[in-house]
Amino acid sequence: MNCKLWLVSTMALLVGITFVTLAPAGGMPSTSGYTVLGPIRHGKLTIFPVVATRSFDTSEFITLDEGLRSGEVTVSESGGVLPLMRGRRVVPRDGAQVNQLTLVNNSRRPLILLAGEIVTGGKQDRVIGKDRIIPAESDPVDLGVFCVEPGRWVGSSDKFGVVGVGNQNPTATMAAPEVRAKAMAAKDQQQVWDEVAKTRSAMAGIVVPGPAAQAINGTTSYARVMDNQEVKQHVDSVADPIRHDYQSLIQQLRDQKAVGVVVAVNGEIVWADVFASTGLLEKYWPKLVRSYAAEAVVSRVRSGDADVKRAQEFINQLDGRHETVDSEPGLYRHTEISGNGFRAFELTSLLPKTGFDLHVAKMTE
Numbered sequence: 001m002n003c004k005l006w007l008v009s010t011m012a013l014l015v016g017i018t019f020v021t022l023a024p025a026g027g028m029p030s031t032s033g034y035t036v037l038g039p040i041r042h043g044k045l046t047i048f049p050v051v052a053t054r055s056f057d058t059s060e061f062i063t064l065d066e067g068l069r070s071g072e073v074t075v076s077e078s079g080g081v082l083p084l085m086r087g088r089r090v091v092p093r094d095g096a097q098v099n100q101l102t103l104v105n106n107s108r109r110p111l112i113l114l115a116g117e118i119v120t121g122g123k124q125d126r127v128i129g130k131d132r133i134i135p136a137e138s139d140p141v142d143l144g145v146f147c148v149e150p151g152r153w154v155g156s157s158d159k160f161g162v163v164g165v166g167n168q169n170p171t172a173t174m175a176a177p178e179v180r181a182k183a184m185a186a187k188d189q190q191q192v193w194d195e196v197a198k199t200r201s202a203m204a205g206i207v208v209p210g211p212a213a214q215a216i217n218g219t220t221s222y223a224r225v226m227d228n229q230e231v232k233q234h235v236d237s238v239a240d241p242i243r244h245d246y247q248s249l250i251q252q253l254r255d256q257k258a259v260g261v262v263v264a265v266n267g268e269i270v271w272a273d274v275f276a277s278t279g280l281l282e283k284y285w286p287k288l289v290r291s292y293a294a295e296a297v298v299s300r301v302r303s304g305d306a307d308v309k310r311a312q313e314f315i316n317q318l319d320g321r322h323e324t325v326d327s328e329p330g331l332y333r334h335t336e337i338s339g340n341g342f343r344a345f346e347l348t349s350l351l352p353k354t355g356f357d358l359h360v361a362k363m364t365e
Contacts, residue, residue, distance in 0.1 A: 034274060036262055036312040040249075041305075042241050045296040046264040047289070048311040049249065055257040056276040056356045061133075062109040063283050064117055065173065068160075072107040075160035077122045078142060099189060101126055101145050101160070105138040110331075110351060112358060114284070116180035116291070118148060118173055118223055121160040125149040125223045127175050127192070129183045131347035131359055133332040146183045146192040148175065151220030174284075174291040175222065177263070177271045181363050185343045196222045202298035203231050226294060239293035243286060254278050260360075262315055263292050264306035266299045269314050272362040276349075280358070314362070318344055332358075341365055 037049045067073025078100035101119070105111045111134040118127050126145035134141055175183070176199065182191040203225050204216040212230040225231060249258070259281055260274030273288055275281045320339030327333040330350055337344040344362040349355065 032316045032318055034260070034315045036308055036315055038308055039264075039306070039311075040242055040246060043238050043296060044266045044299055045238050045242065045293055046267075046306055047242055047246060047292070048262040048264070048306075048308065049246065049258055050260040050262060050272070050274055050315060051256045052259045052274075053257070055259060055278060056354075058275075058277040058280045058358065060109055061112050061280070061358070062105075062107050063112055064114075064119075064128075065283075065287075067105065067107055067111055068119075070107075072105070073111060074104050074106070075119050075121075075143075076102050078102050099145060099147070101143045102140045103134060103138075103143050104140050105134045105136065108136050110134065110136050110349075111138075112280075112347075113143070114174075114359060115184045115345070115361070116175045118175055119145075119160040120223050125221055126160075127179065127183050127222075129187065130326075131334060131345060131361070133328075133347070133349060133351070133358070135331060146189050148179070148192065148196050148222040149220055149224075150193050150196070174287040176291050176294040177265075177363065178295060179222065180291070180361075181343075181365075184345060184361070185363065185365070196220070199294075199298065200225050203228070203234075206234055206297060207231060234297045235290055235293045238296050239290045242293070243289040246289070247282065247285060261288075262311040264311070265292070265296045267304040267306050268364070269306050269310055270295070270364050272315055272360070274315070274357075274360040276356050276358045314342075314364075317342065318360070318362070320344065 033053045034050050035052075037051060040047045040049070062072070064073065068075070101122070113128050113130075113132050113134065115128055115130050118125060124147045127148045129144045129146055174180075179192065179195045179199065182188065182195045186192075197220075199222065200216060200220070204213045207213050207216065207228070207230040212228055216225050216228055216231070219225060226235070246261075258278050259276070260272065262269060263271040263273075271292070273284070275284070317339065318337065320337040320342070322338040324336040324338075325333060326336075327350070332350055333346075333348040335346040335348070337346070341364060342362055343365055344360065346357050347359045349358050
């Protein structure tokens with residue numbers, strides 16, 4: 001099927017969503033290997049699908065959600081386990097630290113961690129600060145994390161999980177772009193806390209005064225705020241139409257290698273997430289779209305509508321003034337790119353038979 005001829009008019013039955021012909025941006029060629037297609041809009045949120053010139057086999061990787069649900073991946077407070085040789089008993093001990101957690105990957109597959117993923121439990125909820133790969137059947141690994149629940153330092157459980165585990169639709173497991181940005185780019189705990197406080201205040205302002213607002217004001221937990229029933233209704237009203245229809249769309253566009261999105265909120269392009277395969281995008285899509293929607297529902301300033309040309313320019317520009325590279329030989333390379341008005345992050349797998357970018361995230365600064 002020719003992508004230029006693909007129309008999504010059958011999806012336009014949903015109220016409030018505007019669909020356009022999905023075609024590459026006229027006069028704006030891809031210089032990055034990625035091509036932006038026409039937008040899917042709902043309210044303040046606009047999603048531009050991204051297709052790639054090629055896709056890669058990512059079936060050998062496991063995600064954090066998959067690992068925690070199966071029990072093959074465990075997360076605990078740093079200091080909760082002693083270093084061990086594979087096969088020996090894990091010995092509990094005290095010594096928890098705010099910005100560290102310990103993860104063990106007992107799966108036979110390497111684990112992908114994405115910056116912005118939230119784990120709940122322990123003494124505080126945490127957000128992962130950097131994309132990385134954890135090897136299969138790993139010994140305990142120290143994770144760099146940031147607290148997203150500054151008001152608690154009492155263990156709620158011995159292990160961590162993800163928000164929504166046990167539900168048919170696990171949600172709120174990815175922080176909104178502004179919170180992700182403070183962890184990924186600023187790398188500053190106080191800025192993360194400040195952004196969490198701003199989000200909490202904004203969410204309290206959109207719910208009906210009463211028990212819901214009191215519950216939001218009575219917690220410092222980002223996860224609890226996003227799991228508030230009235231907040232979920234606001235976020236879902238934006239996320240669900242786009243999530244359902246984009247999922248359907250990328251299945252239709254598998255042959256065109258749909259691998260990511262460029263995101264605009266209130267007409268301003270703010271973010272992009274691009275993966276190595278359509279399959280990997282589909283695994284992350286439900287929680288990604290809710291994170292974008294959470295940003296949209298509290299955004300106030302509108303500056304017009306983002307168009308395909310601007311979205312293509314955004315994804316094309318991945319070369320910057322400065323690069324910082326962090327790598328674990330034979331496992332992964334993490335590259336942070338600082339450019340004019342943007343920051344980008346590339347997670348490249350160095351495992352045998354790979355050598356490709358698993359995830360690319362880009363933010364406007």
